[in-house]
Amino acid sequence: VSNFSRNIALWVIIALLVLALFNLFQGPGTQGSATTLAYSQFISEVESGQVRDVTIQGNTISGHYTGGTPFNSYAPNDPDMVRKLNQHGVTISAAPDEEGTPTLFAILLNWFPMLLLIGVWIFFMRQMQSGGGKAMGFGKSKARLLTERQGNVTFGDVAGIDEAKEELEEIVEFLKDPQKF
Template sequence: MQKHVQWNVWYVVIAIIAMIAFNDALRSWREVQPLAYSEFLAQLDAGNVEEIRVSNDRIEGTLKRPLADGRTRFATVRIDPELADSLARHQVKFSGVIESTLLRDVLGWVIPALLFFGLWSFLLRRFGERGGLGGGLMSIGRSKAKVYVETGVGVTFADVAGVDEAKEELREVVGFLKDPTRYGRLGARIPKGILLVGPPG
């Protein structure tokens, strides 16, 4: 059962990683191609920028006229204005790198999931060893009946007084329990219970 739980944990982890990777790939496909920051400034000076959206570290926008490759949408990384002016004065082409958040997303989702399932498996194992909640959950459907076999009793049917017919029927039941195959070939079926009435002896 413990091995089965561990496999289930890995299935969940693999599914989460696959979902995050698919989401990141889809988002990358939908995003526009990056544009060098110096090229963005050149397009801005030329009056070719129609609209921009500025975030903490990213700029996305639309151009009035398409570039040489035919695109009108762009994305670039924000750079410190003073640094940008210094680089522009020295005619240095510069650009920003749009970092992928795949690793951060994986760590943010997978690590908590691993901790949760690890703690869950540990608690199930601990409770199972102590016969607590985990043991109760794992033992659903299991019979709690115990078989007691006493040896060396030393009492036989010859020591028991009573009706010979009842004693013979009990002998048949005992014989059936000892060799059920032989009685089964005759079509016999084991009784579900034996009712003994009257005082012993």
């Protein structure tokens, strides 16, 4: 696999992530072509018979005129609104309140498993590049073989070290009488 194809794959993954984040923030409730009405104007449109149907979601009212054009309005707590809509033959549907825009923490919490998998994947890709093509090369032993010249320590080498002498005396004493210890 060439370096060029790895770069292309990385850019494709980044583009997909950006697209997914864009769709996450876009949300299902975006209506670009709907006109926004004041509540008083909405009530007068209902009373004049120009409203076909409405969907009440919390305090938000969305609906269509008899011609099919969409509109949005914001309703105060008006207990007579549903009665007025029924009197004028408007089809009413209700929907639960939308939860607010997710916080950054909630987004990160939802994306954490995916980000963790991407991080592990990047880690293994880097290991494959540096480890001579072996995916599990990070556990290679770095032990070296000691030759006679490098590993030959004699009593003459440690003769001036008092701690080494005391440790050897303790070992000899232990070998003579292990019951003491």
